[in-house]
Amino acid sequence: MSARSKLLPYLLLAPSVLFLAALFVVPLFETIALSFSDNGAPSLAHYQRMAGDLNFWPAIRNTFLLVLTVVPLQVALALGMASMLQKLPRGRDLILWIWTIPLGVSDLAAGLVWLAIMQERGYLTSALAALGLIDGPTQWLTYETPGTLFVAILLAEVWRATAIVFIILVAGLQLIPKEYREAAEIFGASPWTTFLRITLPLLKPSLQTALILRTVLAFEVFAVVYAIAGRNFPVLVGEAYVWQRDNQAYGVAAAYAVLIVVISLAATLFYLRVLRNKSEQRP
Amino acid sequence: MSALRRLVYATGVLALCAWVLVPIYFITLGAFGGRTGVFKWPKSVLPVDTSFAAFKLFLSIEGVGHAALNSVIAASICMVLSIALGAPAGYALARYSFPGQNVYRLLILLTRAFPLAILALPLTVIFIRVGLYDTPLGVALIHTALALPFAALISSSLFLGIPREFEEAAWVFGCTRAQAFRKIVLPLALPGIAATAIFAFVISWNEVFAASVLTVRERTLTAYLLTVLSESPLHFRFAGGFLLIVPSIAFIFAVRKYLFAMWGIANR
Numbered sequence: 001m002s003a004r005s006k007l008l009p010y011l012l013l014a015p016s017v018l019f020l021a022a023l024f025v026v027p028l029f030e031t032i033a034l035s036f037s038d039n040g041a042p043s044l045a046h047y048q049r050m051a052g053d054l055n056f057w058p059a060i061r062n063t064f065l066l067v068l069t070v071v072p073l074q075v076a077l078a079l080g081m082a083s084m085l086q087k088l089p090r091g092r093d094l095i096l097w098i099w100t101i102p103l104g105v106s107d108l109a110a111g112l113v114w115l116a117i118m119q120e121r122g123y124l125t126s127a128l129a130a131l132g133l134i135d136g137p138t139q140w141l142t143y144e145t146p147g148t149l150f151v152a153i154l155l156a157e158v159w160r161a162t163a164i165v166f167i168i169l170v171a172g173l174q175l176i177p178k179e180y181r182e183a184a185e186i187f188g189a190s191p192w193t194t195f196l197r198i199t200l201p202l203l204k205p206s207l208q209t210a211l212i213l214r215t216v217l218a219f220e221v222f223a224v225v226y227a228i229a230g231r232n233f234p235v236l237v238g239e240a241y242v243w244q245r246d247n248q249a250y251g252v253a254a255a256y257a258v259l260i261v262v263i264s265l266a267a268t269l270f271y272l273r274v275l276r277n278k279s280e281q282r283p
Numbered sequence: 284m285s286a287l288r289r290l291v292y293a294t295g296v297l298a299l300c301a302w303v304l305v306p307i308y309f310i311t312l313g314a315f316g317g318r319t320g321v322f323k324w325p326k327s328v329l330p331v332d333t334s335f336a337a338f339k340l341f342l343s344i345e346g347v348g349h350a351a352l353n354s355v356i357a358a359s360i361c362m363v364l365s366i367a368l369g370a371p372a373g374y375a376l377a378r379y380s381f382p383g384q385n386v387y388r389l390l391i392l393l394t395r396a397f398p399l400a401i402l403a404l405p406l407t408v409i410f411i412r413v414g415l416y417d418t419p420l421g422v423a424l425i426h427t428a429l430a431l432p433f434a435a436l437i438s439s440s441l442f443l444g445i446p447r448e449f450e451e452a453a454w455v456f457g458c459t460r461a462q463a464f465r466k467i468v469l470p471l472a473l474p475g476i477a478a479t480a481i482f483a484f485v486i487s488w489n490e491v492f493a494a495s496v497l498t499v500r501e502r503t504l505t506a507y508l509l510t511v512l513s514e515s516p517l518h519f520r521f522a523g524g525f526l527l528i529v530p531s532i533a534f535i536f537a538v539r540k541y542l543f544a545m546w547g548i549a550n551r
Contacts, residue, residue, distance in 0.1 A: 013371070017390070019368050027403075027405045031401070034405050102303060105528055108489075116310045117309055121322060159302070171543045216398055226509060237398075240401065245496065250407065
């Protein structure tokens, strides 16, 4: 190779590297610096203010509660959908499109969609009244009804973001040679055993991607919550938003951001460890 | 499969379709139902009393049109930048093996392990300093940081899918590297790149947090809706939600063929 063509790949990569350095690496270190300094001096004041805030512990609890319920539900649902799709005799393209529609829906819009259903005079109360279960319009989404508030947010998140897990898993399933499953069938394995012993282990890399992506995004949950609950259901990113926009306390917002980044990284490392891919497991 | 099992499957598939579609139908009714529709109870699942007037009223509110325009501008810039920066990187990853390749892949992977929108917080300070704060361009830049890693990965797999021999044949027939790329590779990769571009557009169109933090007057549609959320009546919120959803559904329809190719490789 000539010197010029040796240089070429680097020239092609350079613009994106510079861009990511400017808008990913620099802000990352800025956030950390901002959160640990007060008027130019190193300080933990922002973290103290964050931890001392009335909404801090509820925000942590709510965010974790959401992530720990939403993500497993989505993986289970997406796995079910992906295996259903494989067994579909026809109309796969149409079903695929319908099931992936929520991928295009923003979290804010998803929150508003479920607000339309769950609001006091919405479709849910109408349906329940028609069944004779309740007498009239009911307030589900207030500070006094944390249970139903949580369920509404949970439904909206599951509705919106299962599609991405589904797509990653379907793409992963397509990579598994179907001979593996056929062999299992010949040796008399039941569909359930085949799924547990063949499909699931081979799907590990896709599961890992889906879990990392979804967990990181789930810790960022914000607009869905804001649309349905306003500030009645504090979450971490919501608090960062409030400190930044309403209180103009950039340092405290940065402290929240660092906390979220640390939690997301910890979750990522956890998945990378637990779902480690041994090379011999790859098809 | 037995008839019973087939029935169970069909019911499940249809139920999941309804689970996706019915809520969208409901917010559509909400968007076109106006004030009276929102307060009517019990609700009818049929479109009674719906009209374009209610939705038109929403569109005529000061700020909605401007915000929608800002969204389109930011998303278009994000789309162009993601492809302009990501596609060359994808080509380099697909066609060359060179030292540092894995470092680059690691950088791309790292961006996925971070909640990127959160990085908009310190950018407020930097953007104010350089005059990018409260501009669609500023929003587009952070959205590009979100979309660029995907654009690079996806286009790398697109180029991998085009046999190197095609290019080599062109060289043999006297094309330069650039000509071979333009005449052979580009036409083959173009549909996939277009799909990637649309995907970048949707990422930007839907993003809420960064857009809200980085704008005050020049809000995007999502940022506008978020800030007026608490004081606006329900039917306006539903109209806003509907306005957000429609283009995204059209876009997902446009790229449906490529979704799996795109996410299949995003796996690795």
